[in-house]
Amino acid sequence: MAHQLIMDQFLPRFSNPALERMDDSAVLDMKGCRLAFTTDSYVVDPPFFPGGDIGRLAVCGTVNDLSMSGARPLYLSLSVIIEEGFPLRELRTIIGSIQRAAEEAEVLIVTGDTKVVEKGGADKIFLNTAGIGILQDEHIFISGNNAQVGDQLILSGSIGDHGIAVISEREGFSLGGNIESDVAPLNRLVQDMLQASLNLHALRDPTRGGLATTLNEIAAQSRVGFMIEESKIPIREPVQGACELLGLDPLYLANEGKLVAVVERQAASLVLQAMKRNPLGKDAEIIGEVVKDPKGMVLLKTKIGGTRVVDMLIGEALPRIC
Amino acid sequence: MAHQLIMDQFLPRFSNPALERMDDSAVLDMKGCRLAFTTDSYVVDPPFFPGGDIGRLAVCGTVNDLSMSGARPLYLSLSVIIEEGFPLRELRTIIGSIQRAAEEAEVLIVTGDTKVVEKGGADKIFLNTAGIGILQDEHIFISGNNAQVGDQLILSGSIGDHGIAVISEREGFSLGGNIESDVAPLNRLVQDMLQASLNLHALRDPTRGGLATTLNEIAAQSRVGFMIEESKIPIREPVQGACELLGLDPLYLANEGKLVAVVERQAASLVLQAMKRNPLGKDAEIIGEVVKDPKGMVLLKTKIGGTRVVDMLIGEALPRIC
Numbered sequence: 001m002a003h004q005l006i007m008d009q010f011l012p013r014f015s016n017p018a019l020e021r022m023d024d025s026a027v028l029d030m031k032g033c034r035l036a037f038t039t040d041s042y043v044v045d046p047p048f049f050p051g052g053d054i055g056r057l058a059v060c061g062t063v064n065d066l067s068m069s070g071a072r073p074l075y076l077s078l079s080v081i082i083e084e085g086f087p088l089r090e091l092r093t094i095i096g097s098i099q100r101a102a103e104e105a106e107v108l109i110v111t112g113d114t115k116v117v118e119k120g121g122a123d124k125i126f127l128n129t130a131g132i133g134i135l136q137d138e139h140i141f142i143s144g145n146n147a148q149v150g151d152q153l154i155l156s157g158s159i160g161d162h163g164i165a166v167i168s169e170r171e172g173f174s175l176g177g178n179i180e181s182d183v184a185p186l187n188r189l190v191q192d193m194l195q196a197s198l199n200l201h202a203l204r205d206p207t208r209g210g211l212a213t214t215l216n217e218i219a220a221q222s223r224v225g226f227m228i229e230e231s232k233i234p235i236r237e238p239v240q241g242a243c244e245l246l247g248l249d250p251l252y253l254a255n256e257g258k259l260v261a262v263v264e265r266q267a268a269s270l271v272l273q274a275m276k277r278n279p280l281g282k283d284a285e286i287i288g289e290v291v292k293d294p295k296g297m298v299l300l301k302t303k304i305g306g307t308r309v310v311d312m313l314i315g316e317a318l319p320r321i322c
Numbered sequence: 323m324a325h326q327l328i329m330d331q332f333l334p335r336f337s338n339p340a341l342e343r344m345d346d347s348a349v350l351d352m353k354g355c356r357l358a359f360t361t362d363s364y365v366v367d368p369p370f371f372p373g374g375d376i377g378r379l380a381v382c383g384t385v386n387d388l389s390m391s392g393a394r395p396l397y398l399s400l401s402v403i404i405e406e407g408f409p410l411r412e413l414r415t416i417i418g419s420i421q422r423a424a425e426e427a428e429v430l431i432v433t434g435d436t437k438v439v440e441k442g443g444a445d446k447i448f449l450n451t452a453g454i455g456i457l458q459d460e461h462i463f464i465s466g467n468n469a470q471v472g473d474q475l476i477l478s479g480s481i482g483d484h485g486i487a488v489i490s491e492r493e494g495f496s497l498g499g500n501i502e503s504d505v506a507p508l509n510r511l512v513q514d515m516l517q518a519s520l521n522l523h524a525l526r527d528p529t530r531g532g533l534a535t536t537l538n539e540i541a542a543q544s545r546v547g548f549m550i551e552e553s554k555i556p557i558r559e560p561v562q563g564a565c566e567l568l569g570l571d572p573l574y575l576a577n578e579g580k581l582v583a584v585v586e587r588q589a590a591s592l593v594l595q596a597m598k599r600n601p602l603g604k605d606a607e608i609i610g611e612v613v614k615d616p617k618g619m620v621l622l623k624t625k626i627g628g629t630r631v632v633d634m635l636i637g638e639a640l641p642r643i644c
Contacts, residue, residue, distance in 0.1 A: 005404075009417055014400075014420075016432060025433060028397055028454070030456060038399065043444075074350075075359060077361035079363040079452075088331075108341075111341065111347060111359055112336075116327075118642075120442070121642070122445065126403060126444070128450040320440075
């Protein structure tokens with residue numbers, strides 16, 4: 001529904017080149033200085049979940065959106081909407097998480113705003129962060145529009161951890177195993193990748209809607225196809241188990257510390273090696289490649305040898321996951 | 323409460339020079355290019371009110387915060403949190419207002435985000451805008467910290483219109499008269515003022531908490547006093563009438579299309595003339611001046627000849643006014 005609203009209501013009204021690229025960040029030229037600019041609101045329910053909280057999420061999410069343009073994130077804004085009666089102790093914990101995540105990502109929170117609404121006017125706490133980053137090399141041109149036939153597709157690690165962590169906390173499931181959100185700032189991983197090669201064509205973090213949605217978006221924007229192999233996609237065993245139990249497809253689950261890179265074929269192994277040396281990319285895998293046809297579609301070679309179409313997610317299966 | 327939260331919880335944790343200036347925008351140096359960066363969330367209730375709506379407010383509020391640093395606003399982000407079931411027709415109207423206000427202020431909306439929460443998870447619609455502007459002249463140093471003894475205080479027009487417009491709509495009062503919000507983008511007015519003189523020391527738009535709160539903030543930040551004259555402060559007659567009826571003090575009512583300028587004495591009349599030539603500054607008045615003592619305080623010469631202290635607003639008399 002959010003996707004449809006954006007496509008139908010917002011995009012046609014605010015037409016301009018930066019917005020129409022539909023990337024995670026807008027890239028702006030300001031007096032010869034190329035900046036990335038992005039925003040996200042965070043409404044995750046519950047605000048505390050295994051492996052993180054809404055504060056860590058709000059910093060990492062925006063740092064990651066900036067990073068997906070190849071920018072180095074520098075400055076964040078922070079806006080807080082609090083429901084009256086939200087415990088001050090929990091607010092302090094969230095602020096502490098924001099502070100630690102900002103330090104980890106080496107970004108400064110330079111401007112902010114706080115609104116308090118009456119009880120029932122909002123559900124606990126919502127955060128918004130916007131961010132500014134700088135593109136340090138003039139040869140960086142990373143966009144969901146740039147995937148080219150033959151490019152290799154690299155996934156930085158296991159999928160589904162964030163989605164399952166939030167759902168299990170929300171629903172009060174005890175899923176055994178040790179399922180924690182992967183929420184983490186990816187800016188240094190991206191810098192490592194750019195050091196290995198500037199031939200990164202597209203980068204995106206598969207958050208809401210998961211890997212399947214992200215790949216469909218890039219395939220549509222670049223007018224290419226993707227062929228991916230199920231056996232190459234890392235899924236941790238407890239996440240796989242939880243998905244089977246709950247009838248969820250891990251391809252559609254949100255991640256908050258993973259990225260997908262579309263990399264020129266010749267550069268792929270160098271980029272992969274650089275990723276594996278970073279703790280946040282140690283499980284990185286080449287999971288497929290860009291093909292000419294069918295355009296705008298994602299095909300999956302299943303473990304049992306078949307091929308199936310991986311559709312865009314219709315409807316929002318899991319609301320308030322981020 | 324929001325003010326106290328910011329002072330107690332947020333500021334001590336995110337200490338950095340840009341944030342500690344406590345201005346409406348952070349001013350950032352990026353490769354020799356001075357940028358202003360700001361954010362605000364908008365939770366006004368009701369989202370439609372005489373003279374505007376939450377969409378126009380979200381554009382103007384952030385354009386104005388950028389303008390108060392002397393920057394020329396260029397780019398906005400837009401993030402929307404919508405309650406499930408919010409009428410699509412009203413959403414379209416709000417998007418139309420955003421579009422028109424952005425055109426009026428000559429800013430581009432370049433990045434965005436939409437979250438839908440379940441019914442009861444948020445009250446109708448909340449918006450967040452962040453903005454980037456550029457400081458075009460290297461001699462612009464405008465900050466709430468810069469007010470100096472002898473500076474003249476200029477108010478751009480009548481106060482209280484926005485506050486009364488929202489309250490009357492929310493409470494269903496019919497106050498007679500024609501009370502509309504003053505919500506408007508002030509960037510061109512500020513550019514006109516800067517053309518007249520670069521000796522603007524402080525600029526601020528008296529939104530939440532009104533003129534009284536804004537002046538108290540600047541007085542505290544600059545460690546000076548303000549002496550203002552009640553008779554010089556423009557208040558439209560229906561607003562004055564509504565205040566008397568409702569027991570409200572117009573000095574504490576929110577404005578969304580007004581600014582207060584602290585201007586070097588010699589430059590004041592030139593700046594005032596420039597303001598009066600702009601439709602948004604036609605009722606501008608010199609309402610007082612900066613005095614040495616009492617530091618951090620605002621004194622009002624009343625119409626009947628007395629002098630009283632104008633305090634900081636304690637508690638939030640009017641919630642969800644912006």
